[in-house]
Amino acid sequence: MKINYNYIKAFLVLVLVIFLFGFAEKRNEIRPLAKVVVKFTEFENLYLTEEAVNKLLIQNNVTVTGVGKETLDLNRVEKVLNTHDMIENAEVFLTLDGTLKTSIVQKRPIGRILGKEIFYIDRLGEKMPMSTYYSARVPVITGVGEREIKEVYPLLDHISQDRFLQEHITGIRRLNGGVYELEVRKMDFSLFVGKVENLDTKFNNFKAFYKKAFKDDILNTYKMVDLQFGNQVVCTKK
Known part of the structure; x- marks a missing residue:
């Protein structure tokens, strides 16, 4: 019986790719967040500041920097922000480089x-x-x-x-x-x-x-x- 080494090589390459992908994804999950970026949309006039947003998170025991991505509850962060009297809507998402981006629509x-x-x-x-x-x-x-x-x-x-x-x-x-x-x-x-x-x-x-x-x-x-x-x-x- 003749062994087809090309199939074996392809299989090994596939296994290696899956392993590397899983390893990279796991490392990405445990990588601590580097920073928080707050972006205000809709209006130029600021009725609250980035500092006020960060203070709100701290007061509600939401720690976003220095924690692993897998431990961060994005839904909770959004709910906390949306309780602010100056915020009409807030959305948060993570980037690959470990940045938590917050998009805020202020009340007008x-x-x-x-x-x-x-x-x-x-x-x-x-x-x-x-x-x-x-x-x-x-x-x-x-x-x-x-x-x-x-x-x-x-x-x-x-x-x-x-x-x-x-x-x-x-x-x-x-x-x-x-x-x-x-x-x-x-x-x-x-x-x-x-x-x-x-x-x-x-x-x-x-x-x-x-x-x-x-x-x-x-x-x-x-x-x-x-x-x-x-x-x-x-x-x-x-």
């Missing part, structure tokens, strides 16, 4: 509540604490507490998604009965929107009025602009 404030308690409302309509690192330029809201967040959120959300309104609306005031009055940048008049409803119609009417009055240079002749009457813009002169 769209309004600031001024009252007994001062806090932001974020783009998802949730309460967000003030940051010690950055102060957002968003409309200031008075007459609203935590109980009225759901009521005022559609108004804030509408303003935050419209560039014209973002540039011109600086303040929101809740009056008795759940009606709202807005402050307009560099203008003496108040903008009355009434209940938080029919916002598309109301603000489209306001844009048309503003552009026409600006062109005619008569914006400063008004003390009140009322949008709550259907397709009408009712103005009160000084």
